[in-house]
Amino acid sequence: MSLAPRAVLVHRTTEYEELVARHGTHGQAAYFLSSRGRDIEEVARRHQRTRRAFAEVAAAIPLTWRQARVERGELDRFLFAPEDVVVVVGQDGLVANVAKYLAGQPVIGVDAEPGRNAGVLVRHRSADAAALLRAALSGRADELVMVEAVADDTQRLVALNEIYLGAAGHQSARYRLGLDGDRGVVEAQASSGVLVGTGTGATGWLRSVWQERGSALPLPAPTEERLLWFVREAWPSPATGTSLVSGQLLPAARLHLTVESEHLVAFGDGVESDALSLTFGQSVRVGVCGERLRLVG
Incomplete structure (x- = not known):
């Protein structure tokens, strides 16, 4: 029964x-x-x-x-x-x-x-x-797209709006950034973090960064299987670049980040108390989550 x-x-x-x-x-x-x-x-x-x-x-x-x-x-x-x-x-x-x-x-x-x-x-x-x-x-129900981050030690984080990767206090973060499938396109960066957001998040933090950047990328709809990502305040130096600072992720694509700071975090939807803890040398991949939020009406 x-x-x-x-x-x-x-x-x-x-x-x-x-x-x-x-x-x-x-x-x-x-x-x-x-x-x-x-x-x-x-x-x-x-x-x-x-x-x-x-x-x-x-x-x-x-x-x-x-x-x-x-x-x-x-x-x-x-x-x-x-x-x-x-x-x-x-x-x-x-x-x-x-x-x-x-x-x-x-x-x-x-x-x-x-x-x-x-x-x-x-x-x-x-x-x-x-x-x-x-x-x-x-x-x-409406099937709202979510974003996920998976670390190389199997830690996993899912969010409805966005995932932030960077230093816990939003100070300068050091890491190497690349896109899965783009062989050789990896860049060492120093920035105040990376933001990866969904169409639902396009009404909040993601939209704020998108608007401030004057991005030509169209914001995704909440049910669209597409994410936008932005590097916040990338710093150019002899050791760090600024050529990979924004883009979009389709379902099969993943943004790949390898930590080069002593400690970075990844948290979702502004909840810093529930974060992935990442140490030097660890890597994390971020992309469209296979699960959806089923919102009635």
Whole structure:
């Protein structure tokens, strides 16, 4: 007998909850914010809107379904099952946070604060949760392309928006860069890091670098199997070059980086606490990930 679907509600601690946990009481949190020119009532109202949206989504789950709830900080310890329907209640970034832990489960993004979020990934309102949960079982979803980095010691990192490779503090990084298949085209570089992004990431950090660079490369669409990569602030010297500073990666292509600093990292979607640790001589390959994020609606 097959298991009933399980709705996994993903959320994050609100700013109000963090303030009260840190300062002990509402009054102490209010005093702290007032000393910095902020009003706790605005923070509390946002907290209430978020909690109402979460409660409305929870109430829409069919009685025959199972339920689970997971906070963002617990994602790396939560075991997702094949029959799960994942409902993210919060901001766009929370969808990116959960994406790397999934293996094809449908994801519904619910905007907890309409008007404050871009709504690229949290596309829906909490009032539509019942219909969206039914639709999730139909199998129809947008297949969003992700990016992966695989080190020579089998460390692997997957991200929805982008992967950054460089020094942990964004200082100068030394490495050798090349493209798989381009024999002999390898360049020693010193830069503030390499950014490899997807079409979903083209609404954020990748777009910022692309725009600042004035790149002629077209930005990919979220479902397009194509990545863009940029070297940030490459430094020319007698020992380092600047001829390989941008490009695109199709599904079969990989960007290859060999570490020539004492220590570099690779992290995804801005989460520096969950990073690959790379030491001198190690190599890492970055390209289109075989897995997709299945986003409903």
